Amino acid sequence: xxxxxxxARILSPxxxxxxxxxxxxxxxxAFNRSGSAVAIILGDGSVVVAGDRGLQPLAEAQxxxxxxxxxxxxxxxxxxxxxxxxxxxxxxxxxxxxxxxEIHRFPGRxxxxxxxxAGTHLRVAASGREIEVFDGAGCHQxxxxxxxxxxxGMAFSPDGTRLAVSHYNGVSIWDLTDPSPSPTQLQWKxxxxxxxxxxxxxxxVTSTQENELHCWNLDQNRDMRMxxxxxxxxxxxxxPNASYLAVAGADVVTSWxxxxxxxxxxxxxxxxxxxxxxxxxxxxxxxxKSVAGGYSDGTVLIGDIASGDAIxxxxxxxxxxxxxAWSPDGSILFAGTEQGEIARIRVVGxxxxxxxxxxxxxxxxxxxxxxxxxxxxxxxxxxxxxxxxEAGSGTAS
Amino acid sequence: xxxxxxxxxxxxxxxxxxxxxxxxxxxTEQHGKxxxxxxxxxGEQGIDNDLVVDADEEVFEMNNGCICxxxxxxxxNIITTLLKRKGSFDGILIETTGLADPAPVVQTFFVDEDVxxxxxxxxxxxxxxxxxxxxxxxxxHEAVExxxxxxxxxxNKIDLVSTYDLERVEARIRSINPHATIHKTExxxxxxxxxxxxxxxxxxxxxxxxxxxxxxxxxxxxxxxxTSVSLKVDHPLDSRKFSAWIRELxxxxxxxxxxxxxxxxxxxxxxxxVFQGVHMVMDSTWGEAWTTSERDSRLVFIGRxxxxxxxxxxxxxCTIAA
Numbered sequence: 001x002x003x004x005x006x007x008a009r010i011l012s013p014x015x016x017x018x019x020x021x022x023x024x025x026x027x028x029x030a031f032n033r034s035g036s037a038v039a040i041i042l043g044d045g046s047v048v049v050a051g052d053r054g055l056q057p058l059a060e061a062q063x064x065x066x067x068x069x070x071x072x073x074x075x076x077x078x079x080x081x082x083x084x085x086x087x088x089x090x091x092x093x094x095x096x097x098x099x100x101x102e103i104h105r106f107p108g109r110x111x112x113x114x115x116x117x118a119g120t121h122l123r124v125a126a127s128g129r130e131i132e133v134f135d136g137a138g139c140h141q142x143x144x145x146x147x148x149x150x151x152x153g154m155a156f157s158p159d160g161t162r163l164a165v166s167h168y169n170g171v172s173i174w175d176l177t178d179p180s181p182s183p184t185q186l187q188w189k190x191x192x193x194x195x196x197x198x199x200x201x202x203x204x205v206t207s208t209q210e211n212e213l214h215c216w217n218l219d220q221n222r223d224m225r226m227x228x229x230x231x232x233x234x235x236x237x238x239x240p241n242a243s244y245l246a247v248a249g250a251d252v253v254t255s256w257x258x259x260x261x262x263x264x265x266x267x268x269x270x271x272x273x274x275x276x277x278x279x280x281x282x283x284x285x286x287x288x289k290s291v292a293g294g295y296s297d298g299t300v301l302i303g304d305i306a307s308g309d310a311i312x313x314x315x316x317x318x319x320x321x322x323x324x325a326w327s328p329d330g331s332i333l334f335a336g337t338e339q340g341e342i343a344r345i346r347v348v349g350x351x352x353x354x355x356x357x358x359x360x361x362x363x364x365x366x367x368x369x370x371x372x373x374x375x376x377x378x379x380x381x382x383x384x385x386x387x388x389x390e391a392g393s394g395t396a397s
Numbered sequence: 398x399x400x401x402x403x404x405x406x407x408x409x410x411x412x413x414x415x416x417x418x419x420x421x422x423x424x425t426e427q428h429g430k431x432x433x434x435x436x437x438x439x440g441e442q443g444i445d446n447d448l449v450v451d452a453d454e455e456v457f458e459m460n461n462g463c464i465c466x467x468x469x470x471x472x473x474n475i476i477t478t479l480l481k482r483k484g485s486f487d488g489i490l491i492e493t494t495g496l497a498d499p500a501p502v503v504q505t506f507f508v509d510e511d512v513x514x515x516x517x518x519x520x521x522x523x524x525x526x527x528x529x530x531x532x533x534x535x536x537x538h539e540a541v542e543x544x545x546x547x548x549x550x551x552x553n554k555i556d557l558v559s560t561y562d563l564e565r566v567e568a569r570i571r572s573i574n575p576h577a578t579i580h581k582t583e584x585x586x587x588x589x590x591x592x593x594x595x596x597x598x599x600x601x602x603x604x605x606x607x608x609x610x611x612x613x614x615x616x617x618x619x620x621x622x623x624t625s626v627s628l629k630v631d632h633p634l635d636s637r638k639f640s641a642w643i644r645e646l647x648x649x650x651x652x653x654x655x656x657x658x659x660x661x662x663x664x665x666x667x668x669x670x671v672f673q674g675v676h677m678v679m680d681s682t683w684g685e686a687w688t689t690s691e692r693d694s695r696l697v698f699i700g701r702x703x704x705x706x707x708x709x710x711x712x713x714x715c716t717i718a719a
Contacts, residue, residue: 023483069481112478150474191468209509
């Protein structure tokens with residue numbers, strides 16, 4: 001155990017944190033779908049795979065050098081693997097025991113974003129303006145092209161049949177079941193930097209270069225702005241029953257309520273006022289209504305969305321938090337920083353208060369979606385605006 | 398300038414002016430430094446470097462109310478990705494296409510928070526083809542704008558023109574941008590100390606030149622729309638008056654003002670207030686402390702249809718004495 005390790009351990013009765021140091025930028029972190037292993041992609045061109053449900057010490061974990069810089073990481077279609085994209089154009093699958101197999105290679109291209117869907121067994125890899133689609137066997141199915149700019153984000157619909165792609169001036173939604181599709185276009189002026197699809201399938205939200213989110217209600221064909229961030233929005237993460245969208249970009253962790261009539265007219269809930277710097281990463285807990293937030297000073301907080309109570313899960317150090325990931329069972333949180341700190345945070349007990357009906361329903365359903373309790377109530381005007389006040393006290397219009 | 402930031406040098410200039418030649422000269426010289434190179438199109442001439450990234454020029458408009466605020470989305474993406482690389486490099490060189498408007502490239506370094514935090518624009522280096530420049534500026538606005546944006550100008554291919562023609566070209570460059578450092582070169586052969594590590598965007602050196610020597614009443618002799626105005630006042634400035642004036646100026650005239658730079662003596666402040674802008678985007682910082690004898694405020698604007706007298710009157714009205 002290092003000095004640093006000791007210093008960072010046990011900051012709260014509810015979490016036990018161990019910090020290990022790698023001398024490279026932590027580019028991404030993800031558990032595989034079964035939760036048996038966690039992968040960490042690093043700026044020294046390697047991927048680290050820690051087995052034993054992520055509990056294997058990093059010193060004993062496998063460090064696999066790649067022939068390029070890993071740029072993107074996502075769980076694979078099955079329970080075991082993880083998909084990695086590199087700046088040498090490789091789309092790789094890394095298994096829980098550290099075996100690397102190459103799905104395809106596109107020489108000279110940067111594979112900036114990867115994603116997969118467990119239901120349809122599709123894997124997608126974005127590079128420049130194009131998206132390469134592979135099936136679960138690794139066969140290249142098609143190239144999705146024609147975007148007006150480089151692809152900045154991708155999100156599967158909950159059923160995995162459609163893919164939302166963010167780019168300059170909006171989002172294209174592709175029907176992956178149609179062999180010769182033309183996309184449905186959602187337009188919003190400006191540079192969209194990422195996209196997320198609500199787990200109930202009803203909302204698409206983009207982060208933008210301009211300190212706000214843009215949200216489309218797909219059922220009602222309406223859209224709205226969610227603004228008030230002091231800097232560009234850096235990350236979004238949905239609570240699995242689509243009750244909240246947690247967002248990084250302010251000096252606090254903001255969570256927009258999608259319960260009832262959606263986010264319109266409601267300020268976001270916030271926690272984590274006490275810290276300097278901005279929130280750089282968020283990850284919603286896999287079933288509780290709680291969120292982990294990483295800060296630009298290296299702090300990690302875990303907070304209860306409803307009450308705003310938060311615990312310190314990692315002390316400030318190591319530069320900005322660049323990646324954060326929950327294990328599928330919500331018992332372990334991994335956070336990495338730009339200076340190579342990797343924190344393994346074991347969470348004992350619940351973060352948020354009592355389990356509510358929606359959470360119970362979600363757990364009973366096992367995975368996927370649950371319908372919200374009430375239908376959204378939305379008026380008939382065009383683009384409306386919700387506001388997150390940067391000082392913390394949100395207002396709505 | 399923050400030493401921990403990675404310096405970025407932007408190379409502009411018309412096709413054939415010698416950008417790739419200069420780039421290869423920088424890369425092959427024995428300076429013990431490594432650079433990441435971002436190019437906009439792989440030209441016929443190869444680039445002799447391990448890390449060359451081909452950018453797909455994506456100019457994104459911002460909708461923040463600045464009508465001319467554009468950034469290069471591809472550069473934000475490439476630079477933030479390059480910075481994740483371990484051990485990496487000492488600097489970044491960006492070669493733009495011959496017809497590129499330098500504004501979106503330069504504005505990228507002011508607007509995006511992640512880029513701003515990690516890298517600093519060291520200088521804009523513009524290559525000018527001595528043989529063809531006077532024709533180029535008749536073709537379109539790009540060649541003039543590239544000169545207007547420059548901190549450093551390589552007046553290249555001087556072996557191909559007569560002394561008389563060289564003087565004409567140099568005079569024309571000076572009439573557009575009197576503040577840039579000009580190096581006259583053959584085959585882009587220049588001491589790299591004169592191009593890299595300039596910190597040109599921290600302005601200290603550029604504004605050292607006495608404005609009286611630069612403003613030149615002879616501006617009026619040329620029938621030209623892009624020119625520069627240099628201003629100087631000795632009395633300390635009222636920061637509120639100045640702030641109100643410059644905001645209004647940038648708001649109403651930002652489209653025409655390509656570059657603005659200033660080192661200001663604000664009343665009650667021990668340190669220099671240093672600012673610079675590109676169109677409507679401004680950035681400022683506190684510089685070194687003043688020594689009493691040298692306190693004055695200097696401003697430079699380079700742009701289109703600038704009204705020197707109006708600017709001068711406006712600036713002079715910002716002093717505490719006014």
